[in-house]
Amino acid sequence: MKVLEVKNIVKHFPGVLANDKINLSVDKGEIFAIVGENGAGKSTLMKIIYGLYTSTSGDIYVFGKKEDIKNPHDAIKLKIGMVHQEFMLIPRFTVTQNIVLGDEPHKGLIFDYKKALKEVGELSEKFGLKIDPRDKVANLPVGIQQKVEILKILRRGAEILIFDEPTAVLTPEETEDLFKTLIKLKGDGKTILFISHKLKEVITIADKIAVLRRGKLQGVVEKKKTNEVELSRMVVGRDVVLEIPKVKTKVGKEIITVHNLTVKNNRGIIGLKGVSFEVHAGEIVGIAGVEGNGQSELVNSLIGFVRPTKGEIIFNGEEIKLLTPYNLRTKGLAYITEDRKRRGLVLPFRVRENIIMGQHTLYPFSKNGILNDSEIDKFSTKNLEEFDIRPRDINARISNLSGGNQQKIILAKEMSTDHNFLLASQPTRGLDIGAMEFVYKKLAEEKKKGIAILLISLELSEIMALSDKILVLYEGEIVGEKTPDKTNEEELGLMMLGLKRQKKVAK
Amino acid sequence: MKDVLKKVIFGRKEKHWWMNILVPLISILLSFILGAILIKATGRDPVVAYKLLFGASGLFPGPYWKGHFAEMLLSSAMFIATGLGFAVAAKGGLFNIGAEGHFIVGGITAAYIGYTEPFASLPKIIHLPFIFILAMLMGGLWAAIAGYLKAKRGIHEVISTIMLNWIALYLIEGWLVIGPMKAAVETGVSGTPYISQTAKLPKILSGTRLNISIIIIIVVLYLVWYLFYKTTLGYEIRTLGYTLIFGMEAPKASGINVERRTIQTMFISGAIAALGGVFMVLGILFQYPPIFEGGYGFDGIAVALIGQNEPIGVLLAGILIGALRTGATSVQLAHVPKTFPSIIEGFAVAFIALQALVRYWLIKLIQLKKSTQVKTKGDTR
């Protein structure tokens, strides 16, 4: 029986076609996975089904009937429940309070907590989700918190359960636990949709798998009728062939060495597990991997935002893991971020004010604390030219520039500093072809100048074309070290998705 | 309605920059209108009242103009000081409600250094600047406490500055002024002793009380403007504003030391607000009295809010509020109590708080105009 059908769902956002005529149908009792890379449109589709977004066009059929889902309440009424990637829990409250909020058992005005405890206990038993109704959510590990979220939607009678990247925050043991839960729920007749980019897990648990890429449905395959290789090809795909300059340079001495680097993420979980590698002058080392496998922890430790729990970082011969961002920059670090709005730029500021950020205390931009406007203007104008930023207005507010131009400002800002190590984290994210080519050109120039470059990217073609050495990051570990001539996208894809592991990895 | 609301609350950053000038102007206008309604409702004549109010405010020529003008500038200087203090902190993303406290800390320091030997016998050219420096230092330190609590402990500055205000008040009026700094009984003076001649602010308009405080504060205003837009410190403080409120990490990633700047910003804010107290003691009261008529702190916040936290706005708003204060005594002739200006102020601040609403009205107005324009265009076709 078809429990859920989406027909020709289209979703436009300004400048982006997030969902391009998606057609799916889900049968009762199925575990249906939706996979794809970041920006593929998976989350958008789910949010449309759950009523958080409205589709630009297209229809949704629930239990065979066409429905108009305008908000989460409508979805809940249709027995659809969603466990978001970021939990909607109140840390100070107990498990029970969180679960029954909004639908509390009561005697008149009084909250019947005893009854609530009992109900939650029974629910927990029924679905095999072991939780202690009295526990305070703040004290619970993430895996248990997730169970609370699941119980929340089950209590409201959810028959169709949507999970948005449920394993992103879980440890391997918790993931196993979750899968046991999902299978049990399936046995109870529930239908499960879940979004993931971790193919290895998806193959284990899903019955059917739909692959989305850049808003389009690539296909729906049954687990039994497919294999890992086919899947990863569908996910990773073949991109438009770009003109990426291959530059041969003489590789110099070690600029930055990372040894046994272990870093926690902001949830307190170890995200980077004892990683080691080095980058030489004039070399581009590419880190390939799907988002969420340790890249942000790596970046945060390198730029001085987070202190590693273990390991060393040696930069220009100095141990630097305890230094502040300011010190790191004076020692020659430059950082291109993909998080333009928060990390790269101060949006309400003008172009000229952003472009000198980080160098503003240096001569000639300021002397004795007084800014030299004419020098700043000269520098800004020069860079706007050099990086072909439009409009050519040094006083324009960054928020008025397009994403591509904003990224170019970040490039200008960073590449104009006195540096010998460039950390480029997804430098071409959100850019059009032309802008991307520009970035590659600039990176090649950097390389020729003898800068050591660590390139972190989700685009395999980029990594393959630019890197001298490729490291694949999966679940916080380096699972492969290859040179581009000795591998291909297929192999890298498998490693990125956890399906293949190189036996001997770099020191 | 919902989309306009969204645009107004979320997207108001730079699309309509001229709104930043219109909003305070409209807020003030609306407050005056509301004030007039209030006067009418209580059976008095608003036209007469406002005529008296503005006539005696020092803004417009009229009888006793010289005196009123002087009083207005004296008042305004203090409002601009506390207003600037708030504005500096606000630019750095900090809500400093401590102006009252900084004001009196500056005042008591000025009084003390003003009457105590060996300072009191110093020549004016040394004594006066020395008082200023010390008073600003004390005010700055008092504010820096709140800055430190915020930077290192994450304690919200609204609460800590409010607490510190009262601590300052009680320690000063409940201890210093009635204890160690109390004037000797024989002198018959209540409060601290009077400051020496060399501590008094020089007068600049004969026949009035007007002293150099207004000049000093305008110079400080210029320095603050210069600081914000021409120095690296000011630049970093402005980025702090976006860091603390919008959670942006770019400044930190660029190497800016957020903690240090937080404390420094509060210091500067307190030092400037303390100037208000210095002006009061060195230019008007010449001592620190047992009971201090406050109000310059909170009104400073109003001044800054109306002035949109920009130096030029604070100047204009400060003069306006100073003028209203001065004209207040005369408004009693129309049987309107002299606290009327603070009612207007309150209304204005309320409208500033409601700026989402005001902007919404403005946008609706624009849309209305646009639609009528389009209509007429269509007609001519």
Next chain:
Amino acid sequence: MNNISLLNDSIAQTLDYAAPILFAALGGLISENAGVVNIALEGMMRFAAFFGVWGAFVSGNPWVGLLWGIGIGILLGILHAYITVKWAGDQIVSGVAINVMAIGIITYLLELVFKTTGYSPPVPYFGAEATRIHITFLKDIPVFGGFAHLTIFVWFSLILVVILHFVLYHTVIGLRIRAVGENPRAAETLGVNVFKIKWFSVILGSVFAAFGGMALSLGTLSSFTNSMAMGKGFIGLAAMIFGKWTPFGALAAALLFAFAQVLQLLLQSTVSGFAKMIPLGFYLALPYLLTIGALIGFIGRAIGPAADGVPYKKES
């Protein structure tokens, strides 16, 4: 005998002093538990103190005054809620606006109504013997004797602590209020009407603050003077924080702060040398010093509701 009556009188005085602080603290905390900061407690207390007296004056009946006070409390609550909840306006700025307006409007009205500059004539009030609650048999019992002749305000403030505690921690509405102050988005996704709850809490909080103001003018003093409520609203804020945003915590804090005041008076009037050495200012500053200490964590971190002070805007 003397010592017992001294003890009892001190207790009664402490309770008297504590009542306005407690009301303000409770008013602040019901609002902040729903996520809306209210620093206008001071202004609201003033307004209510005045309107209460006005109403009693006009009608000759303190109960009518009480109604007037409650009425202005509701109006001010609506104003604050309108600005901060409906228009997501800055909660601090709104509070400042109300505080600034308070003195101005009240002085205005004082002149208008009573033709005075800063005080009202005495009015029938609840502090009068007739309207106090007499439990005479307690009079000579130590400690309990302090409860023998309290005003209805004091009793109401104590009862309110219990009621509020019960409501916040044992009723459905209380759970939802707290949820809204912690994570409004989560509450919204579960069908809780966040806006309605915020409106309700803000207005209720304002009404409590109003009681606090009236406790002064209609309860203890029988008239209104401009200098009367000076700072009580802010001490209330401090008590709320010190009491960690809980009703019983606020009670303890209010009693502590009030006791500091009473102690100071006691010590000043006795002739013991040591006590006289501690200046008045230190006693008065004590509540605020303690609160800062609480915030720093000397008495365990005082952390408020997670979404306190954050204007709530609905998602796209």
